[in-house]
Amino acid sequence: MTLLTRQQIDEQLKTLDGWTLAGDAIKKQFTFKGFPEAVAFVNRLVPDAEDADHHPDITINYRRVTLSWSTHDEGGLTMKDVAGAKMADRHAREMT
Numbered sequence: 001m002t003l004l005t006r007q008q009i010d011e012q013l014k015t016l017d018g019w020t021l022a023g024d025a026i027k028k029q030f031t032f033k034g035f036p037e038a039v040a041f042v043n044r045l046v047p048d049a050e051d052a053d054h055h056p057d058i059t060i061n062y063r064r065v066t067l068s069w070s071t072h073d074e075g076g077l078t079m080k081d082v083a084g085a086k087m088a089d090r091h092a093r094e095m096t
Contacts, residue, residue: 025070
């Protein structure tokens with residue numbers, strides 16, 4: 001998988017709602033009604049992340065879930081990360 005250039009990253013971020021560049025990763029915080037919903041969201045991500053063999057860094061703080069995507073073995077951002085962000089957004093929309 002090829003690393004994205006800064007220009008490509010900027011272009012992709014325009015297509016992602018609420019995602020920001022954080023070092024060599026893209027990051028977003030999702031807020032849910034409570035802890036059970038936050039955990040349910042993470043559980044929805046697991047099968048897709050496993051299927052893609054690409055996993056985000058995840059932090060759960062009560063009702064907030066922060067995801068950070070980066071392709072560590074490539075040392076930065078790839079289209080795998082963009083796909084992961086879109087997948088997470090889709091699951092979040094399905095929960096509302």
